[in-house]
Amino acid sequence: MLTRYSPLLFAALLSLTLSASLQAEQxxxxxxxxxxxxxxNSTLIPAEVAASYNLTRSGSRGLINIAVREKQPDGSTRPVSAQVSGEVRNxxxxTQSVEFREITETDAIYSIGSFQFTNEDLLTIQLEVQPDAERPAYQIELQQTFYVD
Structure with missing residues (x-):
């Protein structure tokens, strides 16, 4: 687990999440x-941010970012860790298994995994996200086309 504060990664992932939400709520x-x-595509992460977190940038490598927030009684949410696993299928x-690693920052916890793709690959991504060991994992599936940069 990485536990250093980097406002660069937070800003990069936040902007990617916001731009993705303009296309479709994820x-x-x-x-x-x-x-x-x-x-x-991993090339969307700035080079200095990728280097500081040991993320490989490549035109044919994708990243999956997952952030889990627990709902609080007052209506707010707080970041929590989760066990995350997944696979990518063309x-x-x-099929490729995706290994995730957790990155913890001051106000955020991310699980990041990477995978390879070819140009115009329509991929099905299946995720299991388990924030509570006492409850079953959540099953999430998405399809997305990836383009080589």
């Missing part, structure tokens, strides 16, 4: 948690 919510997620059913 959030799951129930009475306990909000799970925010997005997938994007149209001909080739």
């Amino acid at each position: 959030m799951f919510s129930d009475e306990h948690y909000e799970i925010h997620y997005n997938a994007f 149209l001909i059913q080739q």
Whole structure:
């Protein structure tokens, strides 16, 4: 687990989440948690931010970002850790397992995983997100086309 503060990563991921939400809301919510997620080309992360977090930038490498927030009685939310696993599958059913690592900052906790793709790859991303070991994991699936930069 990385535990250093970097406003650069927070700003980069926040801007990606906001731009993704303009296209389509990528959030799951129930009475306990909000799970925010997005997938994007790794070249969208600034080089200095990628280097500081040991993230590989490549025109054919994607990143998946997941942030879980627990709902509080007063209506606010707070960031929480979660066990995250996933896989990426292309149209001909080739599958890649995605390993996630957690990055903790002052006011945010992210799980980041990476995967490879080819140009115009329509990928199905299946995620299991488990913020509470006493409850079943949430199943999240998204489809997205990726383009090589």
